[in-house]
Amino acid sequence: MLHVRCSTRVCYVVQYFIMASPYFVQSRSVITRSGNQSSGGTPAASLRSKLTNRRRNADPVSPAAVKVEEEEARISEQRSSSAPLSTGGCPEILPTGRPHPKTESGTPTLLSHGRRRRQLKVEYDKDEGVMPVKAEHWDPPEWKKQLGYIREMRSSRDAPVDNMGAEKCYDTEAPAHVRRFQVLVSLMLSSQTRDQVTAAAMQKLRAHGCTVENVLATDDETLGKLIHPVGFWRNKVKYLKLTSAMLLKEFGGDIPDSVEGLVRLPGVGPKMAHLAMDIAWDQVSGIGVDTHVHRISNRLGWLKKPTKNPEETRKALEEWLPRELWSEINWLLVGFGQQVCLPVNPLCSVCLNQHSCPSAHKNSPTKRPKAGSPRSPSPTSSFKTKTEPDQESAVKYERTEKELRPTPVSPTTQRRRLKSKVNH
Known part of the structure; x- marks a missing residue:
């Protein structure tokens, strides 16, 4: 019980520290990427864009204040993207001061900026003007x-x-x-x-x-x-x-x-x-x-x-x-x-x-x-x-x-053959 209380107190301290930041004292209206103005919770990913917009304002801002705000935005972004989901103990605190939303089963859900981006299939348009390369026909010379x-x-x-x-x-x-x-x-x-x-x-x-x-x-x-x-x-x-x-x-x-x-x-x-x-x-x-x-x-x-x-x-x-x-x-x-x-x-x-x-x-x-x-x-x-x-x-x-082929015969042999034929 003591450990749980300490964890709860730490969570409230962190929440109070974040809520006391000069950045959150300002208006919470945010301009989204689509150009629509929305109020309420500010995603951690939009903190840097707001800081950039504030730099472009006509009112001068001291370098120290800008540095402090950038450091706070970096810490908030790391906390929201890398903090593990917990099923017990104190709930995760968002930069807006609200607890992480849960589903009906009690499991915290991921925010849109924390979801893994779906991989898009890249398709290239076929160039209809280019003819397919045909294999070179081979035939023997001559x-x-x-x-x-x-x-x-x-x-x-x-x-x-x-x-x-x-x-x-x-x-x-x-x-x-x-x-x-x-x-x-x-x-x-x-x-x-x-x-x-x-x-x-x-x-x-x-x-x-x-x-x-x-x-x-x-x-x-x-x-x-x-x-x-x-x-x-x-x-x-x-x-x-x-x-x-x-x-x-x-x-x-x-x-x-x-x-x-x-x-x-x-x-x-x-x-x-x-x-x-x-x-x-x-x-x-x-x-x-x-x-x-x-x-x-x-x-x-x-x-x-x-x-x-x-x-x-x-x-x-x-x-x-x-x-x-x-x-x-x-x-x-x-x-x-x-x-x-x-x-x-x-x-x-x-x-x-x-x-x-x-x-x-x-x-x-x-x-x-x-x-x-x-x-x-x-x-x-x-x-x-x-x-x-x-x-x-x-x-x-x-x-x-x-x-x-006839074999060569000597004259003596020829005479003998002729005599034998005459005798017979």
């Missing part, structure tokens, strides 16, 4: 000239892809859904396989009956013999069975008409899906990128940065290559890669792009192939070259050529 040269080198259309590609392996007399299924099967078999081997396997399958129902009814051993020796033929037997079962169950024996549906099939990747959409459904959904397109695009510098796999190459090409060229670019580059731009030792000496290709003559033979060799141009076309896609096949052809 790509149009290089593409024109590739078209010229591919004008004869005598590469394996031209005669034994997926668009040549289906039965033109079969129903539409069967033709589409055969296109998909040829694409599945062509992975890691030369076109000549794929075409032979498709010919045997078509003779057996290349339909969804016949593939499901054929046992794995027989199906493996039909597609052998395509690359990874054992895995492809499983994929053909699983894909045929899914097509019969979900699509009524036909193939899906979307890339999303095609890539769901076992053994079908993005390249096969885009090619199937182009060949089977006559819809261009993307660029079919295989090892040839992937290799040649990197060699010609048709990509912003080198890519590691065909899928990255497809996305990079589709960013800048016009859509009307997406269907053509696959067979152009595949045939070009089968004949000229070989995986190992490309024939840069017969390529029309050897002066603009950044990879020209880096891995190519130092000498032009001799006339009559499998890798030499034919007399009718300067761009008809060897059609094997890898160096192993090239070595095989060279060995065969050496074996077929």
Whole structure:
């Protein structure tokens, strides 16, 4: 009780000291920021403005009085802004001499000047006159000239892809859904396989009956013999069975008409899906990128940065290559890669792009192939070259050529052979 009384007396002393200040003896009318005159309690924030107004009055004021009033205003402002709210003891005394107002629950409320200012959201007016900056379109230098040269080198259309590609392996007399299924099967078999081997396997399958129902009814051993020796033929037997079962169950024996549906099939990747959409459904959904397109695009510098796999190459090409060229670019580059731009030792000496290709003559033979060799141009076309896609096949052809060459025979040996023929 003693402590409470002391606190109460201190509060009354403070109140009396504030009320006895010369500042509060003056009129309590205050001019607010809006210009309206109001009477009653003076917010602590308006004390400095009143002092400033008093300095501007015509009556001179002593510097000591002004200093005292500024100090009192500073103390009053600090007291009103930093004094903690109390739920017990003496009530907080405002500069006006009135106790702090309370809510119905008894908790003192904050004054308007003590409230935290609401943060305003700053919005800037959009400048309608400024157009948005568009990303700079990138395309390879001289790509149009290089593409024109590739078209010229591919004008004869005598590469394996031209005669034994997926668009040549289906039965033109079969129903539409069967033709589409055969296109998909040829694409599945062509992975890691030369076109000549794929075409032979498709010919045997078509003779057996290349339909969804016949593939499901054929046992794995027989199906493996039909597609052998395509690359990874054992895995492809499983994929053909699983894909045929899914097509019969979900699509009524036909193939899906979307890339999303095609890539769901076992053994079908993005390249096969885009090619199937182009060949089977006559819809261009993307660029079919295989090892040839992937290799040649990197060699010609048709990509912003080198890519590691065909899928990255497809996305990079589709960013800048016009859509009307997406269907053509696959067979152009595949045939070009089968004949000229070989995986190992490309024939840069017969390529029309050897002066603009950044990879020209880096891995190519130092000498032009001799006339009559499998890798030499034919007399009718300067761009008809060897059609094997890898160096192993090239070595095989060279060995065969050496074996077929006549070996030099001495005159003595020739006489012996003639005598033996006459005796017989």
